[in-house]
Amino acid sequence: MTSTDTSPDTASLPATGREWHLVARPQGWPTPADFALREAPVAAPGEGEVLVRNLYFSVDPYMRGRMNDVKSYVPPFELDRPMQGGAVGVVLASGAEGIAPGDHVLHFAGWREYATFPAKHATKVDPDAAPLSAYLGVLGMPGLTAYAGLLRVADFKEGDAVFVSGAAGAVGSQVGQIAKLKGASRVIGSAGSDEKVRVLTEEYGFDAAFNYKNGPVKDQLKAAAPDGIDVYFDNVGGDHLEAAIGRLNLHGRIAVCGMISQYNATEPTPAPRNLAMLIGKRLRIEGFLVGDHEDLQPRFVEEVSAWVRSGELKYRETVVEGVENGVDAFLGLLKGENTGKMVVSLGE
Numbered sequence: 001m002t003s004t005d006t007s008p009d010t011a012s013l014p015a016t017g018r019e020w021h022l023v024a025r026p027q028g029w030p031t032p033a034d035f036a037l038r039e040a041p042v043a044a045p046g047e048g049e050v051l052v053r054n055l056y057f058s059v060d061p062y063m064r065g066r067m068n069d070v071k072s073y074v075p076p077f078e079l080d081r082p083m084q085g086g087a088v089g090v091v092l093a094s095g096a097e098g099i100a101p102g103d104h105v106l107h108f109a110g111w112r113e114y115a116t117f118p119a120k121h122a123t124k125v126d127p128d129a130a131p132l133s134a135y136l137g138v139l140g141m142p143g144l145t146a147y148a149g150l151l152r153v154a155d156f157k158e159g160d161a162v163f164v165s166g167a168a169g170a171v172g173s174q175v176g177q178i179a180k181l182k183g184a185s186r187v188i189g190s191a192g193s194d195e196k197v198r199v200l201t202e203e204y205g206f207d208a209a210f211n212y213k214n215g216p217v218k219d220q221l222k223a224a225a226p227d228g229i230d231v232y233f234d235n236v237g238g239d240h241l242e243a244a245i246g247r248l249n250l251h252g253r254i255a256v257c258g259m260i261s262q263y264n265a266t267e268p269t270p271a272p273r274n275l276a277m278l279i280g281k282r283l284r285i286e287g288f289l290v291g292d293h294e295d296l297q298p299r300f301v302e303e304v305s306a307w308v309r310s311g312e313l314k315y316r317e318t319v320v321e322g323v324e325n326g327v328d329a330f331l332g333l334l335k336g337e338n339t340g341k342m343v344v345s346l347g348e
Helices: 132-136 141-153 170-181 194-202 217-224 238-247 290-310 323-334
Strands: 016-022 035-041 049-058 087-094 104-107 114-118 161-164 186-191 208-211 229-234 248-256 284-287 317-321 341-345
Touching: 016 323, 035 323, 049 104, 049 132, 087 114, 087 132, 104 132, 132 341, 141 170, 141 229, 141 248, 141 290, 161 170, 170 186, 170 229, 170 290, 186 194, 186 217, 194 208, 208 217, 217 238, 229 238, 238 248, 317 323, 323 341
Parallel strands: 161 186, 161 229, 186 208, 229 248, 248 284, 317 341
Antiparallel strands: 016 035, 049 087, 049 114, 049 341, 087 104
């Protein structure tokens, strides 16, 4: 196939599509007024480009940090420009070799109905191997985050006792299940509702779980892990991190994936007050970004897709319908309204 073979019939392409823009930097909790859904022209693909109709896009906690105009590991969202994020869609027109109309691709131009971008930023995915939305969750970035964070960063070993905060989310639920599949002696999770706790123990196979709203985290964790823990996978920070430090055994490891309890804080949050315990217990704490572990991708997809097919690894999705509800989905995610991966469906 050559680029001349794929010259799109521009008459058949959509003229406009809707896309979400950030219009103000949130102070504390974001509000709907910080965003605008706008109509924009749809560009036909040039040479080396593809035009994709998005079928699903992802909303993720890390996106809150990109709304602040501060130096970070990823540039902030630009004001009055379409936001970005993981998405999966179908190719409508292609000016690139190797990608044809009708192919399904994973890419990073989410938060919009249509996207035209260089084909080198698209990864073909197989809709018959897994549901398309799974490539944004269990087989996508959150899944690889769980896999790399537990097995490489936290250096999980068979027989370890593992505690996961935010355990009913897309990453946490996978961490706990992978730990069980790899021979953990005990897996404990925290979540923000009694129903999520039930899902953790009855569906995902956690040995114990608790609702952090029902009492002090340190007391509930002590009851759930009377013999201590060896690994803490942190999605929350704050009192969860402090409680975990208190329960970690000698040479325990902490993998810090996120600290959602602090993302919308307008005042400095109290640090764990027991950091001195890192010394006597010889603990190791390491923050990580999934992008540093992309070399694990082939092994991750092979192992996790097999577990998904066999039913050994279960996953849930919270699906919000319609591009117009994208911001509501994101705000709901920050408030913990999702179980599993939160995705926005644009209709297949």
